[in-house]
Amino acid sequence: MGRRPADNDIPVWDDFVFRSNVATIARREHRTLDEILESAGLGHNYLSRAPYVGGRSITSIVRLARELDVTICELIENACLCDIRPAGAPSKPARHSRRPR
Numbered sequence: 001m002g003r004r005p006a007d008n009d010i011p012v013w014d015d016f017v018f019r020s021n022v023a024t025i026a027r028r029e030h031r032t033l034d035e036i037l038e039s040a041g042l043g044h045n046y047l048s049r050a051p052y053v054g055g056r057s058i059t060s061i062v063r064l065a066r067e068l069d070v071t072i073c074e075l076i077e078n079a080c081l082c083d084i085r086p087a088g089a090p091s092k093p094a095r096h097s098r099r100p101r
């Protein structure tokens with residue numbers, strides 16, 4: 001019988017997808033990544049640094065989502081590799097509209 005994988009053996013985060021999402025939304029908003037990172041209070045090298053084991057800090061993700069005026073779900077779409085939906089939930093969550101300012 002095979003061993004049960006340790007928590008750190010299970011991939012839960014695709015940082016390439018996350019960085020791509022941030023860049024795509026930034027282009028859509030006609031803003032540079034440096035401008036967004038500075039306005040969000042993050043270092044200019046935030047996206048070039050390797051994330052901590054398991055992903056990025058939720059605080060940083062919330063700051064970026066607020067600065068880009070998108071939901072957290074839109075920002076991390078397809079970056080989270082684990083299934084966190086409750087049992088019986090639809091396989092593809094509905095897209096959320098932008099939150100009002």
